[in-house]
Amino acid sequence: QRPAAEVERGAFLSRCMEIVADQRENANGDCGSYPMECVRNIGIAAHIDAGKTTTTERILYYTGLIHRMGDVDDGNTVTDWMEQERERGITITSAAITCHWTQREEPLAKLFVGVPHRINIIDTPGHVDFTAEVERSMRVLDGAVAVFCGVAGVQPQSETVWRQATKYNVPRIAFVNKMDRVGANFANAVAEMRRKLGAYAYPVVLPIGAEDRFAGIIDLVNMRAIRYDPSDEMGLRYEVAEVPAELAAEARHAREELVHAVADKDDEVANLVIEDQPVEAGVLKRAIRRLTCRIELVPVLCGSAFRKRGVQPLVDAIVDYLPSPLDVPPAPGMDPADPGRPVEVPAVEDAPFCSLAFKLWSDPFVGKLVFFRVYRGRLNKGDFIYNPRTQRRERVSRVLMIHADKRIDVDTVQAGDIAALVGLRNITTGDTLCDEDNPVLLEPPTFPEPVISMAVEPKTHLDQQRLSVGLQRLAEEDPTFRCFTHEETGQMIIAGMGELHLEIIRDRLFREFKVEAHAGAPQIAYRETVTQPAEGEGKFIRQTGGRGQYGHVCLQIEPNGRGQGLAIENKVVGGAIPKEYMPAAIDGVNEALAGGVLAGYPMVDVKVQIVDGSFHEVDSSELAFKMAGIFAFKDAVRRAQPVLLEPIMKVEVSTPGEYQGDLLGDLSRRRARVHGIEARGQAVVLNADVPLSELFGYATAIRSLSKGRAAYSMEPAYFEPVPASVLAKVLDQSGGQARYD
Numbered sequence: 001q002r003p004a005a006e007v008e009r010g011a012f013l014s015r016c017m018e019i020v021a022d023q024r025e026n027a028n029g030d031c032g033s034y035p036m037e038c039v040r041n042i043g044i045a046a047h048i049d050a051g052k053t054t055t056t057e058r059i060l061y062y063t064g065l066i067h068r069m070g071d072v073d074d075g076n077t078v079t080d081w082m083e084q085e086r087e088r089g090i091t092i093t094s095a096a097i098t099c100h101w102t103q104r105e106e107p108l109a110k111l112f113v114g115v116p117h118r119i120n121i122i123d124t125p126g127h128v129d130f131t132a133e134v135e136r137s138m139r140v141l142d143g144a145v146a147v148f149c150g151v152a153g154v155q156p157q158s159e160t161v162w163r164q165a166t167k168y169n170v171p172r173i174a175f176v177n178k179m180d181r182v183g184a185n186f187a188n189a190v191a192e193m194r195r196k197l198g199a200y201a202y203p204v205v206l207p208i209g210a211e212d213r214f215a216g217i218i219d220l221v222n223m224r225a226i227r228y229d230p231s232d233e234m235g236l237r238y239e240v241a242e243v244p245a246e247l248a249a250e251a252r253h254a255r256e257e258l259v260h261a262v263a264d265k266d267d268e269v270a271n272l273v274i275e276d277q278p279v280e281a282g283v284l285k286r287a288i289r290r291l292t293c294r295i296e297l298v299p300v301l302c303g304s305a306f307r308k309r310g311v312q313p314l315v316d317a318i319v320d321y322l323p324s325p326l327d328v329p330p331a332p333g334m335d336p337a338d339p340g341r342p343v344e345v346p347a348v349e350d351a352p353f354c355s356l357a358f359k360l361w362s363d364p365f366v367g368k369l370v371f372f373r374v375y376r377g378r379l380n381k382g383d384f385i386y387n388p389r390t391q392r393r394e395r396v397s398r399v400l401m402i403h404a405d406k407r408i409d410v411d412t413v414q415a416g417d418i419a420a421l422v423g424l425r426n427i428t429t430g431d432t433l434c435d436e437d438n439p440v441l442l443e444p445p446t447f448p449e450p451v452i453s454m455a456v457e458p459k460t461h462l463d464q465q466r467l468s469v470g471l472q473r474l475a476e477e478d479p480t481f482r483c484f485t486h487e488e489t490g491q492m493i494i495a496g497m498g499e500l501h502l503e504i505i506r507d508r509l510f511r512e513f514k515v516e517a518h519a520g521a522p523q524i525a526y527r528e529t530v531t532q533p534a535e536g537e538g539k540f541i542r543q544t545g546g547r548g549q550y551g552h553v554c555l556q557i558e559p560n561g562r563g564q565g566l567a568i569e570n571k572v573v574g575g576a577i578p579k580e581y582m583p584a585a586i587d588g589v590n591e592a593l594a595g596g597v598l599a600g601y602p603m604v605d606v607k608v609q610i611v612d613g614s615f616h617e618v619d620s621s622e623l624a625f626k627m628a629g630i631f632a633f634k635d636a637v638r639r640a641q642p643v644l645l646e647p648i649m650k651v652e653v654s655t656p657g658e659y660q661g662d663l664l665g666d667l668s669r670r671r672a673r674v675h676g677i678e679a680r681g682q683a684v685v686l687n688a689d690v691p692l693s694e695l696f697g698y699a700t701a702i703r704s705l706s707k708g709r710a711a712y713s714m715e716p717a718y719f720e721p722v723p724a725s726v727l728a729k730v731l732d733q734s735g736g737q738a739r740y741d
Contacts, residue, residue, distance in 0.1 A: 034116070034117070034118045036324055036325045036326050036347060036349070036415060036416045037324050037326060038112075038115060038116065038117045038118060038324070039117070039118050039119075039120070039324055039325060039416045039417075040117060040118070040119045040120065040142065040143060040318055040319060040322055040323075040324060041120045041122075041140070041141050041142040041143070041325065041373070041416065041418060042119065042120070042121055042122070042141060042142070042143045042144060042145060042318055042322055043094075043121070043122045043123075043124055043134075043137050043138060043141045043143075043144045043145070043170075044056050044121060044122070044123050044124060044144075044145050044147060045124045045126075045134055045137075045138070045144055045145070045146055045147070045161040045164075045165070046126055046146060046147035046148065046149075046157070046158060046161065047126050047148075047149070047152075047155035047156065047157040047158040047161075047713070048090065048125075048126035048127045048157060048713065049090075049126065049149075049711075050126060050147045050148060050149045050152075050155070050158070050177060050178075051147055051149070051177040051178060051305045051306065052091065052123055052124065052126060052147050053072050053077050053079055053091055053123055054071070054072055054077075054177075054305040054306055055145075055147055055175065055177060055305040055311065055314070056077075056078075056079050056097075056121060056123045057069055057070055057071075057077050057078060057079070057305075058235070058305050058308060058311040059099065059119075059121065059311060059314070059315055060078055060097065060099055060121075062235075062236075062311055062312055062315060063099035063100060063101045063119070063315065064099075064100070065078075065097070065098075065099040065100075066078060069234075069308075072089050078095075078097065078404050079091070079095035079097060079123040079404050083511065090125070090126070090127060091123060091124065091125040091126065091127075091130075092125055092127075092130055092133075092504055093125070093130070093133055093361075094122050094123065094124045094125065094133040094134070094136075094137045094359070095122070095123050095404045095405075096120065096121070096122050096371065096402040096403075096404075096418055097120075097121050097123070097402070097403050097404050098118060098119070098120050098121070098401065098402075098403060099118075099119050099121065100116055100117065100118055100119070101116070101117050101119055101315050101318075101319060102114065102115065102116045102117070103115070103316055103319060108219060108222045108224060108240065108281075109221065109222050109280075109281035109282045109285055110285075110316060110319075110320060111282075111285055111286065111289065111319070111320045112319055112320065117319050119315075119318060119319070120417075120418050122137045122141065122418075124137050124161070126157055126161075127157070127500060128156075128157055128160065128497065128498065128713060128714060128715045129496070129497045129498035129499075129500045129501035129504075130497070130501065131160060131164075131448065131480075131497065131715075132447050132448075132478060132479055132480040132497070134160075134161050134164055135164055135445050135446070135447055136358045136359055136429065136445045136447075136479075137358070138161075138164045138165055138167070138168045138170055138445075139168050139356070139358055139443075139444075139445035140356060140358045140373035140418065141168075141170055142170070142171070142322065142323050142324065142325055142327070142328050143170060143171045143172060143173075143318070143322030143323055144165050144170050144171070144172040144173075144322075145172065145173055145174075145175055145314070145318065145322075146158070146161065146162060146165070146172050146173070146174045146175070146298075147174075147175050147177050148174060148175070148176050148177065148189050148193070149176075149177060149178050149181075149189075150176045150177060150178045150179045150181060150184035150185065150186060150189055150210075150302065151178060151181050151182070151183040151184050151185070151681055152654065152680065152681075152683075153185075153188055153189045153192040153680065154189070154192040154193060154196045154197060155652070155654075155713065156650065156652045156713045156714075156715060157713055157715070158197075159196060159197065160715055162197050162199075168445075169295060169328075169329075170295075171292050171293050171294075171295050171322060171323055171328075172292075172295075172298060172322075173292065173298065173299045173300070173301065173317055173318070173321055173322060174193060174199075174201060174298055174299070174300040174301070175300075175301050175302070175303065175314055176189045176190070176300065176301070176302040176303075177302075177303065177304065177305050178304060178305075178306070179207050179210055179211075179214045179302050179303060179304050179309070179310070180210075180211060180212065180214045180304040180306070180307045180309070181211065181304075182211050182212075182682075183211070183681040183682050184210050184211055184214070185210070185681065186203070186206070186207050186210070186302050188681075189300075190202075190203060190300055193298070193300070199298045200261070200265075200296060200297050200298060201297075201298040201299075201300050202257065202258050202261045202262075202297065202298070202299065202300060203220065203254060203258065203299075203300045203301075203302075204219070204220055204221055204258065204288065204299040204300065204301060204317070205217040205218060205219055205220060205300075205301050205302060205310075205313065206218040206220060206247070206250065206251060206254055206302075207302050208225060208227065208244065208247065214304060214307070214309060215227055215228060215230070215309075216228050216238065216309065216310070217301070217302060217303065217309075217310050217313060218243055218247060218251050219313065220251060220254055220255045220258055221255075221258075221281050221284050221285050221288070222281045223243055223251065223252075223255060223281075224240050224241065224242070224243065225240070225241050225242065225243050225244060225247075226238055226239075226240055226310075226313065227239050227241060228308075228309050233308070234308060235307070235308025235309060235311065235312075238312075258284075259273065259279050259284065260273065261297070262284065262287050262288060262291060262297065265291055265296050265297065266287040266290060266291055268283065268287055269283065269284065269287045285320060288320075288321055289320060289321050292321045292322065292323075293321075293322075293323040293327045293328070299317060299321055301313060301314055301317055324416070325347040325415060325416035326347055328347075330344035330345055330346040330347070331344070331345040331346075331354075331356075331375045331376075331442055331443075332344065332345075332442075332443055333345050333354075333432070333440040333441055333442045333443065334440070334441045334443075335439075335440070335441070336388040336439045336440070336441050337439075339441070343440050345375045345376050345440060345442065346376065347375060347376065347415045347416060348376055348377070348415060349377065349378055349414050349415050350377075351376050351377045351415075352376065352377050352434070352435035352437065352438035353374070353376065353377035353378065353379050353383070353385065353433075353434060353435045354374075354375050354376040354377060354432070354433075354434040354435065354438070354440050354442070355372045355373060355374045355375055355376075355379070355432070355433045355434065356372060356373050356375065356430070356431075356432055356433070356442045356444070357370050357371065357372045357427055357428075357429065357430070357431045357432075357433055358371055358372065358373060358429065358430070358445060359371035359429060359477075360427065360428070360429055360476050360477045361420075361477055362473045362474075362476075362477060362512070363407070367422060367423065368422070368423075368424070368473075368476075369400070369407075369420045369421070369422060370420060370421045370422075370424050370427050370433075371402070371418070371419075371420050372418070372419060372420070372421060372433060373417075373418050374413050374414060374415050374416065374417045374418075374419070375415060375442070376415050377414070377415060377435065378412055378413065378414040378415065379396065379399065379412065379413050379414075380396075380399075380411060380412050381396055381397070381398065381399050381410075381411050381412070382395065382396060382397075383395070383396050384396070384436065385433045385434065385435075385436075386433070386434055386435060386436035386439060387426070387427065387431055387432070387433060388432055388434065388439045388440070388441050389428075389431055389432070389441075390426050390431075392426065393436050394423075394424055394425065396421060397422060397423045398421070398422040398423065399411070399412070399413055399419055399420075399421060400419060400420045400421070400422065401413075401417075401419055401420075402418070402419065402420050407420070421433075428476070429444070429445070429479050430444025430445055430479075431444075447479040447480050448480060448497070448716060449480075449525070450480060450481070450482050450495035450496050450497060450525060452495065452496060452497070452498055452499065452501075452502065452523070452524065452525065452692065453482075453493050453494060453495035453496075453523045453524075453525060454493070454494060454502055454519055454520050454523060455491040455492065455493055455494075455519070455520035455523070456492050456493075456494055456506070456517045456518065456519050456520070457491070457492065457517060457518045457519075457520075458515065458516070458517045459516045459517060459518065460516075463515050463516055463517060466513050466514060466515045467492070467509065467513075467515045467517055469513065470508075470509045470512070470513035470515050471483040471492075471494065471509070473513075474505060474508065474509070478496075478505075480496060480497050480501070481494070481495070481496050481501070481505060482494070482495040482496075483495075491520075493523075495525065498714075499696065499699075502519075506519055524646060524647065524692055524693045525601075525647060526599065526601040526644055526645060526646055526647075526722070526730070527601055527602055527603070527604045527644075527645040527719055528596040528597065528598050528599070528601050528602070528603045528604070528642055528643070528644055528645065529559065529603060529604050529605050529606060529642070529643060529645060530557060530558070530559055530603075530606055530637060530640035530641065530642050530643075531559060531640065531641040531642070531643055532558075532559070532640055532641050533556065533557065533558035533559075533640065534556070534557055534558075534636045534637070534639035534640035535554070535555070535556050535557075535636055535639070536554070536555055536556075536557065536632045536633060536634070536635035536636025536637070536638075536639065537552075537553070537554045537631075537632055537635060538551075538552070538553050538554075538627075538628040538629065538630065538631025538632030538633070538634075538635055539551070539552050539628060539631065540552075540624045540625075540627040540628045540631065542624075547618060547619060548616075548619040549619055549620075549621060549623065549624040549627075550615065550616035550619035550620050550621075550624055551581070551585075551613075551615070551620060551621070551623075551624030551625040551626070551627060551628035551629075552613045552614040552615065552628055553577065553585050553588075553610060553612075553613045553625065553628040553629050553631075553632040554610075554611055554612035554613055554632060555589070555608055555609060555610045555611060555629075555632050555633065555636060556608075556609045556611055556636070557606055557607065557608050557609075557633070557636045557637065557640055558606075558607050558640075559605060559606065559607070559640075560605040560606055560607045561605065562605055563605065564605055565604065565605065566593060566603070566604065566605070566606055566607075566608075567606075567607045567608065568586055568589055568590070568608045568609075568610070569607075569608070569609045569610070570582055570586070570610055571609045571610060571611045572610055572611065572612060572613065576612050576613050576614060576615075577610070577612075577613040577614075577615060577625070578615055578620075580622075581615065581620060581621075581622060581625040582610070582625075583622075584622035584623070584625040584626040584629070585610060585613070585625045585626065585628065585629040586610070586629065587626050587629070588625065588626035588627060588628065588629025588630040588632075588633070589608055589610070589629045589630070589632075589633045591626070591629075591630060592629070592630045592633040592634055592637075593606065593608075593633070596637075596642075597634055597637040597638060597642055598642050598643075598644050598731065599644060599730070599731050601644070603637075604645070604719070608633065610629075613625075613628070643721040643722070644721065644722045644727060644730060644731070645719040645720060645721055645722070646691050646692065646693060646719065646720065646721075646722045646730075647691070647692045647716060647718075647719055648689050648690070648691055648692070648716075648717050648718050648719065648720055649689070649690050649691070649692050649695060649714040649715065649716060649717060650687075650689060650714060650715050650716075650717040651667075651672070651686075651687070651688050651689070651690045651695070651712060651713070651714045652685060652686070652687055652712065652713055652714075653667075653685070653686040653688070653702065653710060653711075653712040654680070654683050654684075654685050654710065654711050654712070655683060655684055655685075655686070655706055655709065655710035655711075656682070656683060656684070656706070656709050656710070657682075657683075657684050659705060659706040659707075659709065659710055660677075660684050660686070662705045662706075663686060663702065663705055663706065663710060664686065666701060666702075666705060667686065667688050667690065670690055670691070670694035670695065670698070671690065671691050671694055671723070671726075672688040672689065672690040672694075673688060673689045673690075674686060674687070674688040675687055675688065675689065676688075689717060690714075693730075695714065698712065699712075
């Protein structure tokens, strides 16, 4: 189980062929276990409408998993299986699917010719509202294919998914799609990757033509041209020939640039370049693989998934360049008994079982599904697994391999596999499932906080019961979705990442849980903070004829650095507040922080120091000091010039030039700060920061102003104080005007 680069090539290939031949068929007729060298766990990630699902569909067709290619516009693709996805033509939930690919004998240098590989693919959403699906997928993947639009280049959500891949150290290759579209420019797309993403990106192919003349690609590693038959609509017939004479000089220059880029980071190629020796295709390809696995190089390919051009070379690149589970560093974890002691979990089959539950899903046929990635060992049906978080063990009744919306029962999964379990209880996203005698806590994925909320009310009493069940299940599945009851109004509040996110939640409540509910206007997740230091004093004194209540707390507050969060410190000396009452006083401060003073929103970036107080030997109690802590904090906040913070979104609008003025005017009316206007091909791109409260209904407005030709995307950026001109209106809507006055 050593990485391929460390093994004799002939012995390695022979071993892979023998193992695959022995394990190819299992009792269910599905592909059995593969050696880990022959497994690729990859994700397809990109901006919305860059062609992720279409690319995935073509890969499934060419690998033989499906026999008819679907289309996003027709709503019949394999990975977009939800009704909402097919109706809207977008990906909402990440879908896992497995295919198999064997590189064929061709006059091209390939690393794994004739060796069957299993490719586990996760097709992720591109819309920012469903960024949690990308986040948790990146956490368990070994590699990723970043898809870019050949016309638009690097778009806002492209930057987001790139940052997510960087956060989890995921090696990636880039695929510039839509090379057949008007305005497609491969060189511009590569330049934007380097400029906007800081990627060490270099093409390993060049396009032959562009737009309606896009006919194939030039493989720079092998210096061969791959031309597709224009009469073949399925993209199955192509020829491998010499590089066309008119492109020979450009191809030689691009290959030299690629070789020098690799030589700058790889010793083997560097030695050949220094000695002025030719760099053979096989040597160059192995060096590219080493650098890609170390995240030091991003190979760039191109094609047109919709027109079925360049997809087979992409699958070859996935096998050749992206890592197997053995090529990535061991998964980092902690010892549950000693959280400060790090533990590494290497990809080894004959070792204690360890896996990470990265997704939960309610299936109408089999119940609650727990998607998990196996990092070490193997799991058999009937085994017991241990959850270090709950310190409970459960028996595994069913193990499933996932093929989009289809489930296949298997008896065993091993290191490197992605599968699902049925029937587990008390599992949340990010839990580690492992062997009880060798417990480990793997690092869970992290998720952004919700930015928008709305109130929901069931129509009938029967709907009330169904609503509670439905919201609970949806909250278990989606870490960025919250549901809670508002303490003051008693309303059921749902919160998520955007209007579309909450719209999908409501639609699923109706279709899957048969709940009919009214929904109120979305509410903004405002925050509160203070702008200057202040002191506060709180006393809670009650006399009822017998034993009374007495608590007295003095504290100081000051602004904490932006993004530094909350801090509470005990600075009491001399026993002014006995130790047994200090936790109660801190609880009171925490409760006040959650409610705020201006409008009842949570407070952020505040530092609190409890400095003094007093107590009564008979009447003091924990309740009294908790109430005193609340009063003292609110007293200090009123003196500290509190302000209301609103979420600001980073918005990018792409529009034809003739609508630029109308859209700029509309953004100005929405309190936007426009900080960039640039030409990108035939379009104009407007970059602005806009308050989220002003963006409701913007999708409809932008379509109306541009006759449907403009598009926009947004992502959370930061919080900033609400202007005085809008503050009174916001406080009035939230019921905070009286407190403000």
